[in-house]
Amino acid sequence: MEPEPTFNSPILREAWAYHMGHFLADQRYGLQSSEACDQFCFDNNFPVSDWSSYMNALENFDPNYSSDPFHWIPKGLMNDLMDDRNDNNAFPVSVPLNDQVQGYTIAQLFNALQSDITTLQAYHSRLISQTNNNPTGVSTIFSFYGY
């Protein structure tokens, strides 16, 4: 049986839940998936080619529209730490995020979700202390999500 995260932040719980929901659906269905609706409804290969609807939904999440009552949930944060796509160099650009980070794994993201982590800032610090993978780039991403 997999261990359950014990982190104590609603923001982190929501972020993890959105990420894992889409990530696992992508693992299971890939490009055979149906439409994925989150902020918007996305199809396979749209707007990012060769990406499933689920990963497109995560990648194109925009946390900056403060009039969206749910903009505070960093739905795309963990995907931006894992993927090798820089949003800033995409065509068209949906969100102006200079994403220079790649290679984080689900295990690394999960291992930083510990019981004493109560804020996203604390999660950021724990992630860097455990992995030391591109601290500057990771700070840029957390900052883009407002944390």
Next chain:
Amino acid sequence: MDINKFFLRLFFLLMAIASINFQCKKRFGCANTVYNFEIGVKAYPDYDSINIRDTIWFEINTPDTLRDIQSNELINYSGVENLGSVISIEKLDGNNFTIKALKKFEFILINGTEVSNTKDPDLFKEYLLKDSNGYYRFKLGIIPLEVGTFRLIFGNASNVYRKSDECTKAAFSISFRSTNQHYYLNPNFQGGSFPAGGDYYFYVK
């Protein structure tokens, strides 16, 4: 006695379910997006290079009865509470647009309302569209104060709701129409086709 308690609980349970359903148009909960709409923004004059202190206008003028992308039905979505866009401007630095450039422009707002966005004042400005007489309207002029190559992005609007109905939420994709977006001003552009977007490039001389 126990039977009375059972019926009392059942009564309150049914009342709660009925209450939720009446409030939310017979859907359980309000979190999901029901409609997906697309609206266009036009830039003019859409020259790829302009002089310092010239003005570029960005205008939205769209009927508030729109076609839902999923169902293809026409939906009257008037009386919106929070339909708008986050606008960001960045300046080219080497091969990437990474210099936050909002402060390198003056802004003239003709239609719409600026709302507070404290996320990053050097990068983002947020506006709500005006919704009146059957149209969403927005008109913004930007005046560059510095030489360089710039990119302006209109962000999409999500979880939009109406004043009369906070449950039936909509997502609005905002992209340029009838506008040359000058993608070739981005050093990373390699040609090819891709979906229309809300990004616009221009050079200030």
